[in-house]
Amino acid sequence: MRRTPRAVAALGAALALLVSGCAAGPSEQDLLDAVATGPTDELGLLTGKPYDGTHIRLLSCCKTTAQFAALQEKTEREFTAKTGITVEWANIPYESYLQKIVAETAVGGGTYDLVVWPDAYGASAKIGLQPLDEVMRRADRSIDEFSPPFQQAARAGDPDTVYGIPFRGFSYNLFYRKSEYERLGMTPAATWDEFTAQLRRLDGADGRAAFAGQYGRGGGQNLFTWMSMLWSNGADVLGPDGEPAFTTPEGIAATEQYLALLRDGYSPQASTNWTETDSTQSFEQNRTNSVFTWAWQMDDFSDPAKVQPEVADDIGVAPLPGWEGKPTVTYGYTWLMGILNTSEHQGAAWEYLKWVTNADTERDIALDKSDPETATSVVVHTANMLDAEVNAANHELPKLQESALRTARTVPMTIDWPQIQDVLEVAINEMAHGADIRTELTEAADQIRTLTRR
């Protein structure tokens, strides 16, 4: 008889412990207290291995992405050898990874020390991140090493604080079939009107559609081109007051121009449902003559193992067109790395963050073409983008990126961005399916007003 109440009590206690264990998150640490000081080497790493034997965990995804693979390999080979710190890169599938960012930054899971996030997540993630300004200053590092959109993303909407350091980023570009442009005697268009005229000539050339658009739903990918057109025409997604600003005459004109690429038949009808992957695959499979996408795609487009053989040797790249008499403003996309508030190894994490985002580390990787699995053209430091050797090894793409990024922007850094992005990508998709542009934009603006005031 006595055993039963005891067993029930034990079960109750276990349950209570489990529940309390679930509810209490790890406490926050202070980065400045955790960072050791002392002499440093040429990469800014502390000599004397003050964190020897420390194991840190980095929340990331996409382990096989060439840049990530290269960084991991170099970490083991060089960083661990120099510091004694071992680094574990978590390889989480992309969708789960996005949820995990939220779990670690907002809820404070306490599993990881460092986190990598795509720019749009910055405004939501920053409540779980350590400000980096002071440790960067002490380490003689500056966010000015990077282009304007990368700096904006690093500040995550807070003008006075840096929450992450860019380590992967790109400009948005026009990729095209070089031979077709040469055959037609064309050079990449400077304005959207010129581009449309060129599409007319490219349509059906060599059996391929003129252009691979992306008008489908999927993580806001159908907004990349639209936002670039909008900004370049002097309109905006949100105005300085946070109100929708895309229903102005300039915004409507930009949207009409964007939809015309599909409605006038230059982009395949199927692209109403295409995401970035579909449109780039169409280009890789020799079915379209041009596509807008991120600079890193050059690594894939020029790899005969990944694309049709005739495509690999025939790729041209140029900045996105703009509007006559107006500066071209495109989307500069970046991934950032920061230190989690809940990390118990913030000193070691900062050592790694310094090293992994160091311009020399990045340069070494961009120059190393010995293994196709780790060969990458991705560089985010302005100095590396302008480096002649880096350019020579990477299709002269970095300097083109640097030029485009000078006037580029990041997405609006507001915690409402995920909802705003959802409303806008649905609106673009509806317009691609024939909905009236003015009506759809007005309704989207109303929806955004409602959700931001909630």
Add this chain to the structure above:
Amino acid sequence: MVATTVPPPRQRSRLRKHAVPYLHLAPALLAVVLTTVYPLVSALITSFRHWRLNETREAGEFVGLEQYQRVFTDDTFFNSALVTLQFTVISVVLSVGLGLAIALILNNRTRLSALTKALLILPFAVAPALKGFSWRFMLNPDTGVYDQLLDTVLPFADDINWLGDPFWALMVIALTEVWGWAPLIALMLLGGLNSISPEVREAATIDGANAWQRFWRVTFPLLRPLLLIVIFLKAVFSVKIFDQVVTTTGGGPGRATESLNFFAYSQGFTFLDIGYASAVSWVIVLVLGVLATLYLIAMAKQEAK
């Protein structure tokens, strides 16, 4: 010293008799409490609070029924409810109809029927997310094998953008579900068909009934209780549709394939509005609760027979 009263031996034995089964069940009950009851109760409490994860780590103030009021005034929620209803009707009708047809064909024993029955389980074994990816790839207008096959067999289908047209996109998601479920339902119904005495059908044949009359007047009425259970079971799973929506259409075109679960997921994990997502989830739980109750009633009636 505190005096303790010890129950008499007979009472002790009765207590042990009642307590022991519950102790044996305790680990399973604990698992259910931790994985089902606790999240449900927690979500119910959260649904009455304001909590956006990107604003604060802790749940905010109690807002009463505000989140539920928002649910029932949210056009996108009603759109999702309608999409889910349409999807449920299409997928239940097609899965059960096709499953019944397959079962009737396989009920005629042939050399191949045993092998076919074994193969039938395979589509159900494919992960739903993988089904979605595969169908998306196979229906790609440029490179998809299904698209090209359909264009060859049905020339009018050449102009159809399978995943870009609201009607066809929903149909495609329903078909990915039917592809997995119809064979499983066929196996379930085969069990039912085998339990019907051949003598009943033989008697009907002797009385002059043709094949259709034998099915409609003899087989179908005897199979009806099982069919009812299958329909409720399939309906419950259809209301929960999520994986294929994510991997096939992402909810598009527009919001034409946004199911209730996709809507709840977006509110919680994309928009980080945990309070609202909890309220939406509880509405879904109630809908599923009604369906599950109907299913249990049907089961009970079947067992009573």
